[in-house]
Amino acid sequence: MDLRHLRVFLAVAETGTVAAGAERAGLSRATVSEQVRALEGTLGVALFERRRDGMALTGPGRRLVPAARQLLEHADAVRRLVTGVPATVRVGALETLVATRLPAVIARLADRRPDLRLDVASMMRGPLLRAVATGELDAALLLDAGTSLGELGFDAGGGALQFVDIGTVRLHLAARPGHPLATAGPLAPADLADEPVLVTPPGCSFRMAADRLLGDGGRRTELASVSTAKAWAGQGIGVALLPDFAVAGELTDGTLVSLPLQGPPVELALRLVWRGADESRELRDALYAIAS
Incomplete structure (x- = not known):
């Protein structure tokens, strides 16, 4: 089984279309379609139902998602062990927080987990949440209120995201x-x-x-x-x-x-948000180091 095919499979599964999966993977649509078909041929089952509005996972496709993530996580861990390249966690934040609160978060993570590398992106809240939901980002730092995500008054995207409060403003x-x-x-x-x-x-x-x-x-x-x-x-x-x-x-x-x-x-919660389905070991370690 080709690991490249698994990465492409997850890109399509997480974005819902060949076009979006191709953009995520940095490949052409034709290459993505070919690799998905190759993986289906290797496994002997259909992983997607092709629809006009996109690609819907079949039963075998849904079962493959967590296994593919775990296999790729292990493969990445082996690669890092051999090459010495640190794991990377991609974090986005509101522009206001990038300049004011994120530096302390980065310093805390660097002190507790110097083996993890942090890539930072600055976005508005809507794109930030979408990037976490689609897997473009591993986690996001934003401001909210109350005990549920979006209680401040914004669309939290249907409940697929989890969060922990790491401070107040x-x-x-x-x-x-x-x-x-x-x-x-x-x-x-x-x-x-x-x-x-x-x-x-x-x-x-x-x-x-x-x-x-x-x-x-x-x-x-x-x-x-x-x-x-x-x-x-x-x-x-x-x-x-x-x-x-x-x-x-x-x-x-x-x-x-x-x-x-x-x-x-009057306070707002400094809220760290991630997608529960994507809790890799590196992300769990980073979340623990930041929140503890």
């Missing part, structure tokens, strides 16, 4: 010093009814957090970025719900203040 309702609400006591959303609330575009984690926290409270002013919202808040144009890593310096030097809010501190 504190959010502050930031305003200029001397803002009238700074001494008004703990604020409820209704207290912001007439206040301009500076928000990032829809889909941004901090915009979702603001909408979730404030509901209809406040008059939204949409800005392009966290840095712009911070600058406008500092000029007294409105208030903005911003992460601590963006405003820590300003809160320390007094150029911004954190308005008191009712209830516990």
Whole structure:
């Protein structure tokens, strides 16, 4: 049995079409189709049902998926043992986290598992989750809330992904010093009814957090970025719900203040997401090293 055929088989099985599988494998469609047929000929069974909308696994195909992954994992382990090349774990993250929180995660992994290599990609949340779901990435780091994936308000992709929370990101309702609400006591959303609330575009984690926290409270002013919202808040144009890593310096030097809010501190979960079906030994080791 040719290991190349197994890799191509998994590429098609995980993406659902010959075209997408070919793109994943870096081969032509004709080559992918030929290798799938060759594997079916070797095994003597049909692994896919060819449909107009793609390739659906047959019963034997579904049974082959976990066995093929295990066999390829063992083959890769043997290759690394012989060549001394470290295992690679592919991790994606929101751009905000690549610059602010991912370096500490990488340092933790490097300290605990220096034999693992980390490849990092920066993506928006939608492409990030799709890349994990299709196997393009092994894991992703994003922001969320609650006890289930997507509770912040985004589509989590149907439940195939697993996650572990490895930290929190504190959010502050930031305003200029001397803002009238700074001494008004703990604020409820209704207290912001007439206040301009500076928000990032829809889909941004901090915009979702603001909408979730404030509901209809406040008059939204949409800005392009966290840095712009911070600058406008500092000029007294409105208030903005911003992460601590963006405003820590300003809160320390007094150029911004954190308005008191009712209830516990507002936090987002720093969430590491992966596809349960793809828990290779290397990925499990990396997840354990990062999360423990």
